[in-house]
Amino acid sequence: MLSPMKLISAVSRWQGYNMITANGLIQLGFVPDVDFRVEDDGSGAVIKEWWSASPQPSEAEIEAADVEYQAEHDSTEYQRLRVPEYPSIGDQLDSLFHAGAFPADMAAQLQAVKDKYPR
DSSP states (O other): OOOGGGSOOSOOEETTEEOOOHHHHHHTTOOBTTTEEEEEOSSSEEEEEEOOSSOOOOHHHHHHHHHHHHHHHHHTHHHHHHGGGSOOHHHHHHHHHHTTOSOHHHHHHHHHHHHHSOO
C-alpha cells in the first residue's frame, strides 16, 4: 500500500476537470486499498473501485477534504524536515539515561537491559 505522501497530494485540475484525490479520501477517514482505489484513467484521477460500507463522498466533499489535508500537511513540514536530522531515538534515550534524566523505575528497567546485554 502506498503511503499518503506518495499519493496524489493536491487538488488538481486537468483539462478543466476536477480530479479526485486519494489524500482527500484519506482526510475523510477512508483507507487506500481497503475502502477505495484511485487510478488515473488518462483524463484524470478517478475512483476506480469503492469497497467501503460508507457512501462514496461527492467530488466536492473530496476536494474540500483535500484542501484541509494539504493545509495540515504544509503546516507540519518542519516536523518532516527535522526527523532525518535528529539523532536516533535510541541515542536520545541512552543520552537521557546517562544524564540521569529518567525516573528511578525507568532507569532501573533500562539498566536491567544494559546489564543483560553488556558491551
